[in-house]
Amino acid sequence: MKQRSTLALENITVEFPTRNGLFCALDNISLNIEKGEFVALIGHSGCGKSTLLNVVAGLVKPTRGVVFLDDQVVDAPGPDRAVVFQDHSLLPWLTVEENVRLAVDKTTPGKSKAERRDWVMHNLELVQMTHAATKRPGELSGGMKQRVGIARAIAMNPRVLLMDEPFGALDALTRASLQDAVMAIQAQLNNTVLMITHDVDEAILLADRVVMMTNGPAARIGEDLAVDIARPRARLAAMDTAEYAASRHAVVHFLHERYRNPVDQAA
Numbered sequence: 001m002k003q004r005s006t007l008a009l010e011n012i013t014v015e016f017p018t019r020n021g022l023f024c025a026l027d028n029i030s031l032n033i034e035k036g037e038f039v040a041l042i043g044h045s046g047c048g049k050s051t052l053l054n055v056v057a058g059l060v061k062p063t064r065g066v067v068f069l070d071d072q073v074v075d076a077p078g079p080d081r082a083v084v085f086q087d088h089s090l091l092p093w094l095t096v097e098e099n100v101r102l103a104v105d106k107t108t109p110g111k112s113k114a115e116r117r118d119w120v121m122h123n124l125e126l127v128q129m130t131h132a133a134t135k136r137p138g139e140l141s142g143g144m145k146q147r148v149g150i151a152r153a154i155a156m157n158p159r160v161l162l163m164d165e166p167f168g169a170l171d172a173l174t175r176a177s178l179q180d181a182v183m184a185i186q187a188q189l190n191n192t193v194l195m196i197t198h199d200v201d202e203a204i205l206l207a208d209r210v211v212m213m214t215n216g217p218a219a220r221i222g223e224d225l226a227v228d229i230a231r232p233r234a235r236l237a238a239m240d241t242a243e244y245a246a247s248r249h250a251v252v253h254f255l256h257e258r259y260r261n262p263v264d265q266a267a
């Protein structure tokens with residue numbers, strides 16, 4: 001029998017009850033992600049990306065279908081799947097260090113206090129935030145808060161990192177610097193990642209595969225594109241490759257020709 005992928009979504013359908021009856025958001029979606037793979041999920045607003053990520057996070061129960069993580073059924077939130085949201089969701093009354101330590105305390109109960117502190121600082125170092133360890137979120141820029149959110153997620157040592165538009169609220173330069181940080185961390189830790197983005201360049205630069213969703217209702221996976229650009233990927237050099245241009249063309253064609261934004265179509 002064929003072995004299941006590390007993360008296996010099998011025939012996921014999500015229907016939401018609404019005042020006008022059932023609304024089918026996702027229709028029979030199957031997706032396999034291997035250990036260490038970085039998958040970007042892209043599609044127009046409202047197609048169902050967050051719903052799919054929330055199913056994997058255990059925050060939305062599928063109407064039909066099953067999610068397996070290392071062959072175990074996933075049907076509730078758990079520390080094996082850390083989520084980074086667009087809004088960093090740090091606790092404002094705790095320092096940077098305390099915010100990360102909260103997650104570490106929950107997920108590594110066996111470690112001594114000193115070990116946990118070292119682990120917190122190690123993860124802050126990965127996102128280059130040790131200098132701000134004693135600051136509170138209110139004293140940080142948006143990009144810095146998002147770095148701490150990423151440190152908190154990876155400090156949980158999750159089997160899968162789920163990112164829902166993690167850089168969506170940042171300006172272009174800060175976004176680029178965070179993308180570089182995530183690529184560096186990925187190269188070091190070999191995380192398994194599912195990331196939602198609206199940004200074609202971000203998807204291609206970061207991901208091993210770009211999974212494109214059709215417009216809802218009843219969204220499906222329209223195309224699953226492997227991005228064959230060698231790693232490590234230096235931004236400018238990667239963008240100059242023929243593979244980058246071909247991948248970009250495929251995604252733009254999908255989003256703006258085959259499955260145009262339903263808002264534009266209605267105009």
Ligand SMILES: Nc1ncnc2c1ncn2[C@@H]1O[C@H](COP(=O)(O)OP(=O)(O)OP(=O)(O)O)[C@@H](O)[C@H]1O
Pocket residue numbers: 016017018023025043044045046047048049050051052216
């Ligand atoms: N709890 C709910 N009840 C009813 N409908 C819902 C619910 N949650 C989501 N939907 C609908 O399901 C569809 C998919 O929503 P979802 O938030 O997953 O889309 P998305 O692709 O993440 O959008 P965006 O890119 O704008 O964040 C939308 O039409 C949305 O209105």
